[in-house]
Amino acid sequence: MNKDKFPSELRLDKASGNWVVIATGRAKRPESFKKVKNGSIKESNKDCFFCNIETQGEPLLVYYKGKKVEGIKKWTTVVIPNKFPAFIRSKSLNRKKRGEFFETMNAVGAHEVVITKNHNKSLALLSLAEVKEVIDVYTDRYNSLIKEDGINYVAIFHNHGPEAGASVAHPHSQIAGIPLIDYDLKKALAKSKKYKKDGDCIYCRMNDWELKEKERIVYENEHFIALCPFTSKVAFQVIISPKKHLSHFENITEQEKESLADAFRTVLRKLYKALGDPAYNFYLHSAPSDNDDHLYYHWHWTILPKTSIWAGFELGVGIEISTIEPEEAAKYLRNQKI
Amino acid sequence: MNKDKFPSELRLDKASGNWVVIATGRAKRPESFKKVKNGSIKESNKDCFFCNIETQGEPLLVYYKGKKVEGIKKWTTVVIPNKFPAFIRSKSLNRKKRGEFFETMNAVGAHEVVITKNHNKSLALLSLAEVKEVIDVYTDRYNSLIKEDGINYVAIFHNHGPEAGASVAHPHSQIAGIPLIDYDLKKALAKSKKYKKDGDCIYCRMNDWELKEKERIVYENEHFIALCPFTSKVAFQVIISPKKHLSHFENITEQEKESLADAFRTVLRKLYKALGDPAYNFYLHSAPSDNDDHLYYHWHWTILPKTSIWAGFELGVGIEISTIEPEEAAKYLRNQKI
Numbered sequence: 001m002n003k004d005k006f007p008s009e010l011r012l013d014k015a016s017g018n019w020v021v022i023a024t025g026r027a028k029r030p031e032s033f034k035k036v037k038n039g040s041i042k043e044s045n046k047d048c049f050f051c052n053i054e055t056q057g058e059p060l061l062v063y064y065k066g067k068k069v070e071g072i073k074k075w076t077t078v079v080i081p082n083k084f085p086a087f088i089r090s091k092s093l094n095r096k097k098r099g100e101f102f103e104t105m106n107a108v109g110a111h112e113v114v115i116t117k118n119h120n121k122s123l124a125l126l127s128l129a130e131v132k133e134v135i136d137v138y139t140d141r142y143n144s145l146i147k148e149d150g151i152n153y154v155a156i157f158h159n160h161g162p163e164a165g166a167s168v169a170h171p172h173s174q175i176a177g178i179p180l181i182d183y184d185l186k187k188a189l190a191k192s193k194k195y196k197k198d199g200d201c202i203y204c205r206m207n208d209w210e211l212k213e214k215e216r217i218v219y220e221n222e223h224f225i226a227l228c229p230f231t232s233k234v235a236f237q238v239i240i241s242p243k244k245h246l247s248h249f250e251n252i253t254e255q256e257k258e259s260l261a262d263a264f265r266t267v268l269r270k271l272y273k274a275l276g277d278p279a280y281n282f283y284l285h286s287a288p289s290d291n292d293d294h295l296y297y298h299w300h301w302t303i304l305p306k307t308s309i310w311a312g313f314e315l316g317v318g319i320e321i322s323t324i325e326p327e328e329a330a331k332y333l334r335n336q337k338i
Numbered sequence: 339m340n341k342d343k344f345p346s347e348l349r350l351d352k353a354s355g356n357w358v359v360i361a362t363g364r365a366k367r368p369e370s371f372k373k374v375k376n377g378s379i380k381e382s383n384k385d386c387f388f389c390n391i392e393t394q395g396e397p398l399l400v401y402y403k404g405k406k407v408e409g410i411k412k413w414t415t416v417v418i419p420n421k422f423p424a425f426i427r428s429k430s431l432n433r434k435k436r437g438e439f440f441e442t443m444n445a446v447g448a449h450e451v452v453i454t455k456n457h458n459k460s461l462a463l464l465s466l467a468e469v470k471e472v473i474d475v476y477t478d479r480y481n482s483l484i485k486e487d488g489i490n491y492v493a494i495f496h497n498h499g500p501e502a503g504a505s506v507a508h509p510h511s512q513i514a515g516i517p518l519i520d521y522d523l524k525k526a527l528a529k530s531k532k533y534k535k536d537g538d539c540i541y542c543r544m545n546d547w548e549l550k551e552k553e554r555i556v557y558e559n560e561h562f563i564a565l566c567p568f569t570s571k572v573a574f575q576v577i578i579s580p581k582k583h584l585s586h587f588e589n590i591t592e593q594e595k596e597s598l599a600d601a602f603r604t605v606l607r608k609l610y611k612a613l614g615d616p617a618y619n620f621y622l623h624s625a626p627s628d629n630d631d632h633l634y635y636h637w638h639w640t641i642l643p644k645t646s647i648w649a650g651f652e653l654g655v656g657i658e659i660s661t662i663e664p665e666e667a668a669k670y671l672r673n674q675k676i
Contacts, residue, residue, distance in 0.1 A: 010657075013569040015529045015540055020569045021659040028661055030670035033573055033645050034614040086651070086659050099547045101540070102568050157650025165649025176651060184656030191353045202353055202439070209437045230440050231351040231358045235371055276372040283654025304653060307371050311503025312495025313424070313514060315642060316621025318522030319348075321359040321424050323366055332368035 006094065008086055008107035010180070017183035021107050023086045045119035050170035053115065056080045060112060061140055063133050068140070076117045076130065077137050079175075085111035087176050093150070108150050110177035112141060115170065122160055122171045122277070124268035132261035134173070138284075139257065141175050143250045146289035151177035153185065153288045161279025163306045181288050188285065189297060196296035201245050203298030215327045218334055219266050223259035226267045228326035228333070235307040235324045236275065236333070238267050241300035249286035249299045264301070269338040271305055279306035344432065346424055346445035348518070355521035359445050361424045383457035388508035391453065394418045398450060399478055401471050406478070414455045414468065415475050417513075423449035425514050431488070446488050448515035450479060453508065460498055460509045460615070462606035470599035472511070476622075477595065479513050481588045484627035489515035491523070491626045499617025501644045519626050526623065527635060534634030539583050541636030553665045556672055557604050561597035564605045566664035566671070573645040573662045574613065574671070576605050579638035587624035587637045602639070607676040609643055617644040 007025025012018070045051045053059070054072055061079040062069050072078065087109030095105040114137055116126065123131060138156050145154045158173040159166040166172075181189070195202035210216055210227050218238055219226040226240045240263050242256065252260070271278060282303040287294035307322075314320050345363025350356070383389045391397070392410055399417040400407050410416065425447030433443040452475055454464065461469060476494050483492045496511040497504040504510075519527070533540035548554055548565050556576055557564040564578045578601050580594065590598070609616060620641040625632035645660075652658050 011569045015533060016525070018569065019657045020571055021657055022570075022663055023659050023661050024663055030612065030662060030666060033616075033662070034612070098568065099551070101544060101547070153655070155651060155655045157654050159649040163647070165647035174650065176655070178655065178657075182656040187354070195353060206439060209439070213437070230436065231349045231356065232360075233358055274368065274372070278371075281650040281653050283650045285654065302654070309501070309503035311497040312512065312619040312621045313493060315619050316495050316623065316640070317491070317493045317514070317516065318520040319357045319359055319516075321361055323361050324368060324371070325360055325362055328368060 006088070006090065006106040008088055010105050010107045011098075012103040012105075014101050014103060017186070019180065019182050021086050023084075023107070025085070025088070045170070048119055048168075048170050050113075050115045050168065050172060051119050053078055053080070056083070061137060063137055066129055066133055066136075077114065077133050079112050079114050079137060079141055082111040082113050082174065087111045087178055089150075091150075093179065105179075108179050110145055110148065110151065110175075112175045114138065114141070114173040114175060116172070119170050122268075122272075123158070123264070124272035124277070126265070128261055128265055131265040132258060135257045135261050135264070138173070138175070139250070139252055145175065145177040146250060148177060150179050152290040153178050153181050154286075155283065157281065157283035159281050161277075161306065164279035164281050166279070181290065185285070185288070189288070189294060192298065193294075193296045201296060201298050203241055203300065204245050207241060207243060216330045218270065218330050219263060221259050221262050221266075223256050224263040226263050228330040230326060232322055232326040232329070233320040234304050235322045236271065236278075236305045236329045237326070238271070238303040238333070239300050240264065240267060240303070241298060246299055247287045247293075247295050247297045249284060250289075266338065267303060267333075270333045270336040271303070273336045273338055274333055275305060275307070280304060281306070344426070344428065344444040346426055348443050348445045349436075350441040350443075352439050352441060355524070357518065357520050359424050361422075361445070363423070363426070383508070386457055386506075386508050388451075388453045388506065388510060389457050391416055391418070394421070399475060401475055404467055404471055404474075415452065415471050417450050417452050417475060417479055420449040420451050420512065425449045425516055427488075429488075431517065443517075446517050448483055448486065448489065448513075450513045452476065452479070452511040452513060454510070457508050460606075460610075461496070461602070462610035462615070464603070466599055466603055469603040470596060473595045473599050473602070476511070476513070477588070477590055483513065483515040484588060486515060488517050490628040491516050491519050492624075493621065495619065495621035497619050499615075499644065502617035502619045504617070519628065523623070523626070527626070527632060530636065531632075531634045539634060539636050541579055541638065542583050545579060545581060554668045556608065556668050557601060559597050559600050559604075561594050562601040564601050566668040568664060570660055570664040570667070571658040572642050573660045574609065574616075574643045574667045575664070576609070576641040576671070577638050578602065578605060578641070579636060584637055585625045585631075585633050585635045587622060588627075604676065605641060605671075608671045608674040609641070611674045611676055612671055613643060613645070618642060619644070 009022045059078045062075045063077040064074045087107050090108045093105045155176045216227045286299035287297040347360045397416045400413045401415040402412045425445050428446045431443045493514045554565045624637035625635040
């Protein structure tokens with residue numbers, strides 16, 4: 001590898017507006033792709049890096065039983081830098097043209113891991129206070145990262161289970177601060193902006209409609225609605241969004257955090273029970289932290305249980321096929337006693 | 339299930355322009371999603387439906403040793419209707435509004451399965467003549483389906499291996515005739531149209547550039563180029579496209595079919611050897627068969643080896659991360675002796 005090369009590169013297809021990351025810093029030799037994945041990941045907590053957190057370098061944030069603390073002696077949730085970052089701090093973007101159709105730049109930003117203490121308890125099995133602590137930690141790091149120069153968007157996401165791409169069994173989330181807003185996010189923002197102009201925000205109006213229709217609602221509490229969307233992309237997809245119009249996740253109040261923790265925990269427990277601890281991905285969409293205010297946006301979390309694999313049709317045509325009506329999935333989840 | 343309901347429903351999110359299919363005809367009970375997928379699929383050819391093709395209803399097309407034949411007594415490649423179709427022939431689209439933001443319509447169209455005889459030989463292991471026969475069959479069915487009323491796009495795709503979503507071990511491809519063009523395809527068409535206006539077609543110009551740069555070329559023959567794209571979405575992604583500007587797959591010549599079979603077989607064998615029979619998806623993108631002529635488009639095949647799982651970051655942010663440079667992947671494939 002060229003030693004002058006930044007260890008992770010963003011590449012833009014100018015014609016489509018799509019970016020990819022070539023994470024050469026964690027590059028593997030071509031031969032290493034040969035190993036057949038059998039879907040199993042290290043389950044023992046004896047050798048688990050995250051159980052032995054003191055070997056993982058300086059933590060960025062430590063919580064112990066609901067409170068921020070200094071030092072790693074006692075912890076219940078901790079944030080550390082990702083050892084194999086896709087985004088890395090730097091002052092130089094070094095943006096360059098490549099031929100007529102492409103551009104490259106350094107994948108500048110931050111990439112962190114949020115770890116909860118118990119190796120064997122995924123989020124669905126945590127207490128309300130423990131889930132609230134995770135939300136506190138998300139919010140704390142989110143607020144810190146959006147203030148950094150060069151970070152225009154902060155992605156919080158969580159992969160549970162090997163089928164959902166989790167490469168470490170110990171429960172953990174990831175937070176990435178990235179320098180740009182991708183085509184898909186731009187499209188979502190443009191859509192929200194357009195519909196906000198015509199009246200209320202599109203999510204507010206959809207939530208109103210869903211509350212009237214009732215059949216896709218999975219759960220609601222004081223501040224949040226969880227539902228299986230009308231155009232679900234996978235069976236048992238759930239979206240959790242605030243009832244009030246909230247554009248920026250960083251402005252979440254203490255009360256809303258309590259309420260979000262309850263909604264999250266309830267939905268994850270229902271999925272756990274209904275589908276037998278399914279693999280899943282979840283992620284936040286919120287207004288970017290670039291120079292625009294994006295007040296028209298409405299933040300929300302999307303949970304995608306790995307109930308199927310997007311294959312040639314989905315990848316080629318861009319239309320997802322699922323084999324259960326969202327109405328029936330929602331009813332099934334609604335009726336799960338947890 | 340409502341007996342008046344069409345057994346597969348398309349749902350449109352009008353704000354984003356994205357469609358999904360809710361295939362209620364093959365709907366499973368909610369409980370059935372609980373079963374943990376272990377990634378293994380029936381391997382025995384004794385009980386294989388596709389080995390016992392005579393139990394699978396009337397074939398739509400039968401080939402035997404390179405020639406189209408009548409009847410199923412002797413066959414090497416056969417096309418049958420998909421027993422669990424996502425798209426079903428009907429005269430009525432029955433398009434309806436649902437609330438302010440959604441529409442539904444019957445998932446009208448066709449859904450077929452292309453089966454090659456040998457249970458244990460995937461495409462990479464077939465002879466050149468056998469791969470050519472598969473291309474012949476693709477072309478034959480493609481030409482037939484695009485002429486049908488109500489079919490505006492024909493998708494040919496292939497899933498190999500359980501990790502890539504193949505639910506049957508016996509090698510097979512699928513062909514779906516669908517009534518619409520999805521947002522992603524519209525975007526790709528618009529991009530091609532825009533760049534064609536400014537000069538040559540975007541794919542022609544990219545291919546010229548790639549032939550000069552050389553480092554991402556995997557293979558070329560008289561009519562085709564196979565390369566790892568500059569903005570690869572997965573490690574070892576390969577695109578096969580004609581050197582000449584060809585917009586409509588249905589117009590492929592006999593010579594080009596021979597050449598395509600050679601390119602396909604070579605790339606699949608290189609992937610087989612390099613990555614140890616990886617799971618993969620491949621699919622065709624070609625000009626739609628709706629009322630526009632789309633002469634600006636340049637058809638091509640995309641092969642996506644399942645070298646990783648798109649997880650929370652890819653799904654949430656829309657930026658794919660891969661851990662090998664396309665240049666290095668291409669070099670590795672180029673150097674595979676097959």
